[in-house]
Amino acid sequence: MNKIFLPVLLALTLSACGTTPDTQATIEDRTGATATTPAGSAAGAGSTGLDGSGVAGSALPGESSAGDPRKDPASPLSKRSVFFDFDSYVVKPEYSPMLEAHAGYLQSKRDARIILQGSADERGSREYNLALGQKRAEAVRRALAVLGVSDSQMEAISFGEEKPRSEASTEEAYAENRRTDVVYGDE
Amino acid sequence: MVNLFINQAFPIEIPNFMLRAFLLFPLLCLTLLSTSFSARAAMEIQVIGGAASKIAVAWVPFQAVPGQPEPTLTAIAGDDLDRSGQFRRVDVSGMLQPVAPAQVDYGVWRGKGADAVVIGHVAALPGGRFEVRFYLLDVIKQTQLAAFSYTISAAQWRATAHQIADIVYEKLTGIPGAFSSRIAYVQKQGKRFELRVADADGQNPRTVVRSDEPVISPRFSPDGARLAYVSFEDKKPVVYVQSLRDGRRSKVAAFKGSNSAPAWAPDGRRLAVVLTRDQASQIYLINADGSGLTRLTRGGNLDTEPVFSPDGKTLFFTSDRGGSAQIYRVATSGGEPRRVTFSGSYNVSPAISPDGRNLTYISREDGRFSVALHELASGQTRVLTDTARDESPSFAPNGQAVLYATVQGGRGILGTVSLDGKTRTRLSEPGVDAREPAWGP
Numbered sequence: 120m121n122k123i124f125l126p127v128l129l130a131l132t133l134s135a136c137g138t139t140p141d142t143q144a145t146i147e148d149r150t151g152a153t154a155t156t157p158a159g160s161a162a163g164a165g166s167t168g169l170d171g172s173g174v175a176g177s178a179l180p181g182e183s184s185a186g187d188p189r190k191d192p193a194s195p196l197s198k199r200s201v202f203f204d205f206d207s208y209v210v211k212p213e214y215s216p217m218l219e220a221h222a223g224y225l226q227s228k229r230d231a232r233i234i235l236q237g238s239a240d241e242r243g244s245r246e247y248n249l250a251l252g253q254k255r256a257e258a259v260r261r262a263l264a265v266l267g268v269s270d271s272q273m274e275a276i277s278f279g280e281e282k283p284r285s286e287a288s289t290e291e292a293y294a295e296n297r298r299t300d301v302v303y304g305d306e
Numbered sequence: 307m308v309n310l311f312i313n314q315a316f317p318i319e320i321p322n323f324m325l326r327a328f329l330l331f332p333l334l335c336l337t338l339l340s341t342s343f344s345a346r347a348a349m350e351i352q353v354i355g356g357a358a359s360k361i362a363v364a365w366v367p368f369q370a371v372p373g374q375p376e377p378t379l380t381a382i383a384g385d386d387l388d389r390s391g392q393f394r395r396v397d398v399s400g401m402l403q404p405v406a407p408a409q410v411d412y413g414v415w416r417g418k419g420a421d422a423v424v425i426g427h428v429a430a431l432p433g434g435r436f437e438v439r440f441y442l443l444d445v446i447k448q449t450q451l452a453a454f455s456y457t458i459s460a461a462q463w464r465a466t467a468h469q470i471a472d473i474v475y476e477k478l479t480g481i482p483g484a485f486s487s488r489i490a491y492v493q494k495q496g497k498r499f500e501l502r503v504a505d506a507d508g509q510n511p512r513t514v515v516r517s518d519e520p521v522i523s524p525r526f527s528p529d530g531a532r533l534a535y536v537s538f539e540d541k542k543p544v545v546y547v548q549s550l551r552d553g554r555r556s557k558v559a560a561f562k563g564s565n566s567a568p569a570w571a572p573d574g575r576r577l578a579v580v581l582t583r584d585q586a587s588q589i590y591l592i593n594a595d596g597s598g599l600t601r602l603t604r605g606g607n608l609d610t611e612p613v614f615s616p617d618g619k620t621l622f623f624t625s626d627r628g629g630s631a632q633i634y635r636v637a638t639s640g641g642e643p644r645r646v647t648f649s650g651s652y653n654v655s656p657a658i659s660p661d662g663r664n665l666t667y668i669s670r671e672d673g674r675f676s677v678a679l680h681e682l683a684s685g686q687t688r689v690l691t692d693t694a695r696d697e698s699p700s701f702a703p704n705g706q707a708v709l710y711a712t713v714q715g716g717r718g719i720l721g722t723v724s725l726d727g728k729t730r731t732r733l734s735e736p737g738v739d740a741r742e743p744a745w746g747p
Contacts, residue, residue: 234541243654243670244655245522245698246611246624247608247611249567249587251608253564253582253608254586254587254608257585274542275563277564277582282520
């Protein structure tokens with residue numbers, strides 16, 4: 120397993136270095152955050168196309184994000200949602216890089232925990248949709264287990280149709296709500 | 307002061323202290339709850355349709371006293387009977403208003419087309435209490451069907467009117483009334499959720515849970531004293547049981563994964579719940595205090611929405627084990643589940659009638675989700691509603707109507723429908739999204 124993940128993580132680190140503008144370093148110092156890795160990706164979401172220091176500074180969520188690859192938009196670890204087709208509970212191949220990255224991260228940080236939050240669109244019974252959302256969360260949990268993530272690091276739960284990302288009653292909204300989100304315990 | 311009339315022809319053997327205790331109990335619960343949660347505007351009811359032939363009742367306004375609560379007892383009880391769709395009101399304007407049976411001229415009421423007449427009076431008692439007497443008279447047979455007296459406080463006014471409606475309904479149809487029962491539902495206003503308990507007519511709402519996170523699937527315990535429900539306040543679904551007497555609550559199922567779909571066993575000691583601790587959504591039995599967990603369904607399929615048969619021997623539930631969402635039954639002692647619904651590709655949310663004969667559920671046809679009624683002995687099924695987004699059906703305690711949630715004008719409202727589908731009511735409150743109703747005792 121590690122053979123697969125090491126290059127992934129290395130690639131992440133390198134790409135994060137490459138895309139971090141020099142200005143970010145100063146901002147990081149001002150907030151008192153201590154960079155623990157040379158990745159310099161502390162600016163996270165703030166580093167994408169923003170060159171005003173005030174704007175980038177406000178995007179820092181806190182000290183813990185300093186050097187956190189999960190916050191780097193260039194990293195597959197920043198991708199947190201797996202979307203499903205209608206009436207489907209199969210994780211599509213396009214999510215493999217994302218899930219492999221999370222599996223690698225979880226295996227490198229044994230104290231890290233994730234909650235897999237499944238969701239369903241609003242049509243039909245709330246309890247049945249809760250169970251459908253659970254199926255989507257379980258599908259992602261199984262995919263991560265196959266990639267070597269320990270069961271003790273994962274909990275699959277469902278929000279059913281109760282916490283929609285889009286509240287509209289359209290096909291687009293339904294598609295957006297058929298998903299599983301990966302949420303870390305320390306976030 | 308005489309508090310109970312014993313009619314010679316039709317003796318009614320309910321001692322007054324029992325009657326009083328029965329009236330006091332739910333009111334006491336609500337009073338206790340209202341100390342921490344204030345009441346707000348109640349839902350309004352709209353009645354649509356009705357039975358082809360209706361029983362005609364003349365509600366003679368009871369002799370009133372100054373300072374009695376509003377609206378009148380006859381207005382509240384008459385509205386109750388209207389909602390059943392089985393009654394019509396005889397116009398009593400311009401008529402003499404008898405207050406005692408001896409004053410009733412049956413010929414006049416027969417001439418007005420009345421099958422029955424209700425008369426009575428209210429008297430003021432010291433300490434702000436009232437004495438209410440009422441008589442139900444059969445106009446055709448010219449006999450007295452019921453006579454009752456209540457000594458009540460102003461707070462018991464509506465409950466007394468519902469009791470009168472229950473008695474009139476039972477004497478004239480042979481079926482117990484359900485007007486004194488309560489409903490639970492969840493309302494959403496903005497991002498706030500409230501689990502509420504109200505009278506069956508939507509009045510007297512009390513908030514029992516207030517949360518920024520969703521609440522779903524409330525279910526009354528068989529004695530009506532507790533509510534089981536699913537709350538997301540712990541950032542995942544957890545099953546709670548809450549006392550309606552003192553508001554105390556406990557987590558009954560908070561296992562790893564999701565915990566949902568509580569259903570009370572008829573003895574009120576056990577619940578069926580859906581857990582995902584062993585991965586797929588499966589049905590378990592658990593004691594109401596959270597002890598004694600046993601797994602009932604097995605396999606990698608999705609099993610949810612369990613509901614007990616009235617004898618407690620069978621569980622009905624929804625499963626995708628056959629490739630589509632269908633309703634199954636399984637013995638609560640275990641064994642192989644058997645399929646109950648066969649037509650269509652989506653039949654969910656089963657509820658069983660108090661006599662165990664009928665199943666109601668939500669059925670999807672051509673993209674429309676409607677309330678269906680399924681007679682278990684014959685397998686005969688019919689759709690009761692013409693709305694497209696129905697959810698969460700439950701039977702009235704007397705089995706004569708189904709309460710459900712639907713959507714009207716983009717907003718969640720509650721509705722009831724009679725078993726013949728001919729009478730419907732809509733309960734809604736402006737600006738409020740109501741959902742997840744459950745009809746309780």
